[in-house]
Amino acid sequence: MRTTLLLLALIGLSSSVVVKQDARKSASLRAKLINAAANSAVASQPFIDYYDEIYLGDIGLGTPYQNLSVVLDTGSSNLWVIDKACTTTACKGDPSSGYSHHQFDTTVPKMFAVVYHVLSRPICSKSSTFVKSSQPFVIFYGSGDCRGNIATDVLNLAGLVYKTQGLGVATTISSTFGYQPEDGVLGLGWPALAVDDVTPPVFNLLDQLDQPLFTVWLDRHVKPSQAKLGGLITYGALDKVNCDAHVDYVTLSSQTYWQFPLSGFSIGTFASNAQADAISSSGVSWIGAPASAVQGIAQTTGAKFDWFNQLYTVKCKGSYPDMVFTIGGRAYNIPSSEYVIDLGLGGGNCALTVFEQLGGGFGAAWTLGDTWIRTYCQIHDVGQGRIGFARAHHSEI
Numbered sequence: 001m002r003t004t005l006l007l008l009a010l011i012g013l014s015s016s017v018v019v020k021q022d023a024r025k026s027a028s029l030r031a032k033l034i035n036a037a038a039n040s041a042v043a044s045q046p047f048i049d050y051y052d053e054i055y056l057g058d059i060g061l062g063t064p065y066q067n068l069s070v071v072l073d074t075g076s077s078n079l080w081v082i083d084k085a086c087t088t089t090a091c092k093g094d095p096s097s098g099y100s101h102h103q104f105d106t107t108v109p110k111m112f113a114v115v116y117h118v119l120s121r122p123i124c125s126k127s128s129t130f131v132k133s134s135q136p137f138v139i140f141y142g143s144g145d146c147r148g149n150i151a152t153d154v155l156n157l158a159g160l161v162y163k164t165q166g167l168g169v170a171t172t173i174s175s176t177f178g179y180q181p182e183d184g185v186l187g188l189g190w191p192a193l194a195v196d197d198v199t200p201p202v203f204n205l206l207d208q209l210d211q212p213l214f215t216v217w218l219d220r221h222v223k224p225s226q227a228k229l230g231g232l233i234t235y236g237a238l239d240k241v242n243c244d245a246h247v248d249y250v251t252l253s254s255q256t257y258w259q260f261p262l263s264g265f266s267i268g269t270f271a272s273n274a275q276a277d278a279i280s281s282s283g284v285s286w287i288g289a290p291a292s293a294v295q296g297i298a299q300t301t302g303a304k305f306d307w308f309n310q311l312y313t314v315k316c317k318g319s320y321p322d323m324v325f326t327i328g329g330r331a332y333n334i335p336s337s338e339y340v341i342d343l344g345l346g347g348g349n350c351a352l353t354v355f356e357q358l359g360g361g362f363g364a365a366w367t368l369g370d371t372w373i374r375t376y377c378q379i380h381d382v383g384q385g386r387i388g389f390a391r392a393h394h395s396e397i
Contacts, residue, residue: 055218055230055282055370056182060156061104061167062127068102068183072233074216074258074380075281075367077194078139079155079201080146080168081184082177091170094178102183106130106151106169129154129163137168137196144174150196160205160235166198185283188214188380193256202235203382209236212383216282217242218374220338220394231374238390243377247388250328253277258380258387259364264326265289270296276365278327280378280387284369287323287339288357293366297323303352309345316342316350325368332389334375 056069061081068081082091084103093100105126135150148170155165170184187193187200194200206212217239218231232242250260254277262278264271272293289297294312297303301320303312314320320336339353353371379388 054180054182054285057186057233059186060154062153063129064127065154065156066102066104066127068104069181070184070186071182071283072188073185073281073283074188074378075279075283076139076185076187077189077191077200078137078168078185078187078196078198079165080137080139080148080170082173083148083169083171086171086173088172088178090173090175090178092178093181094175097179097181099179099181101181104169104183106132127153132169135196139168139195141174143176146170146174146177147172150198155201155204157201157205160208162201162204165201165204168195168198188282189257190255205235206382211236213237213379213381215239215243216373216378216380217392218282218370220374220392220396238379239377242393244391244393247379247390248328248330249379249381249384249386249388251386255385257281257364258378260327260387262325262327262366263329264324265293265366266324267297268300268321270300272296274365277363278325278366278368279364280368280373282370282373282378284367285371286353286355286369287371288355288367288369290365291356294354294356297352297354301352306345306349309351312352312354313345313349314340314352315348316340317348325372327389332376334372338375339371 055072057072058067058069060066061068070079070081081104082101084105084107086092086103089095091101091103107126130151130153132149132151136147137150138145138147146168148168150166151169152164152166155162155167188202189200191197191199191203202214214236215234215238216231217234219229232239238247253259253261257279258281259277259279262276264273266272270293274290276290298305298312301314301318303314305311306313318340320340322336323334323339325332325334340350341353343351345351357365357367373392374394375392376389377392379390381388
């Protein structure tokens with residue numbers, strides 16, 4: 001009997017057929033930096049891929065398990081973690097960020113060092129099941145990259161175990177990661193997107209699930225700077241508690257990202273019927289849009305660009321129309337309570353959770369990040385190559 005795995009933003013209850021696992025929502029880095037700037041003459045803000053909110057889940061890796069907190073990212077397909085052998089500030093966590101990283105210990109005990117050297121192959125590390133290959137890996141993000149070697153080891157995801165999961169063990173990461181809380185990334189995208197043809201964890205676990213799908217629900221909190229439980233990922237079933245029972249599906253236009261056709265967008269009097277592709281990505285906090293759409297949103301809401309913080313601002317107490325996306329012939333509304341957020345900018349100003357997506361005409365024109373996902377649960381149907389949307393439920397908004 002296959003089991004259904006639930007990730008409650010991500011601690012496993014192995015005694016139940018349905019396994020729940022805590023997944024946390026990290027405090028907003030952008031909000032932290034803005035607040036720091038208000039209390040000091042000088043402040044620096046790194047450009048980060050995930051903007052304001054990072055959703056983390058705990059995994060067990062190796063034998064015995066080493067617990068690591070990773071970003072749960074539907075916009076990528078690789079699992080990678082930080083090697084303890086890396087001693088840079090980025091790998092350990094920049095002290096000014098308030099975060100320290102848990103690094104995956106792959107070191108060979110001294111008693112085995114001579115044998116290791118003679119045999120020229122790994123025989124024992126802090127994980128007895130760790131096998132490191134000579135194959136290098138590098139993954140590029142908008143804010144930097146990570147580099148190291150491909151390896152395999154036992155992965156425990158809320159009680160579901162895969163014994164030879166391929167992963168990247170990063171020995172070099174960009175300085176941006178030092179300001180973020182994660183110990184790595186667990187990609188939930190398709191195998192065709194994976195670097196070095198490493199099979200993504202969820203695809204290795206499909207035969208253990210009731211159904212070949214998973215549902216992502218992200219919670220919404222009034223203050224995004226508050227670190228709270230972040231949501232729920234349900235592997236193997238629909239989330240009938242946090243999502244509406246009615247689901248509308250659309251066939252994927254590409255089985256790389258979770259990518260699908262978008263036939264229209266409007267806000268107030270601005271409208272565009274340009275046919276384009278969109279990506280659903282839990283690893284991006286805001287909505288990435290074409291320049292024309294961003295300009296239309298700014299004009300409709302009266303937003304001004306804050307050059308210091310590199311974002312659009314509006315008055316927090318204003319009244320703003322819904323964003324409306326047309327997908328598969330159906331209109332999906334995003335209310336202003338979702339796309340106008342208080343980051344502590346001061347002066348009664350709030351941020352618009354949109355940014356201009358730079359693609360140069362290549363790839364999807366839109367990236368629908370957490371602003372979108374918090375409004376609509378995302379049902380990732382691997383078996384039928386489609387993605388579904390259901391209205392999300394929240395207690396605070």
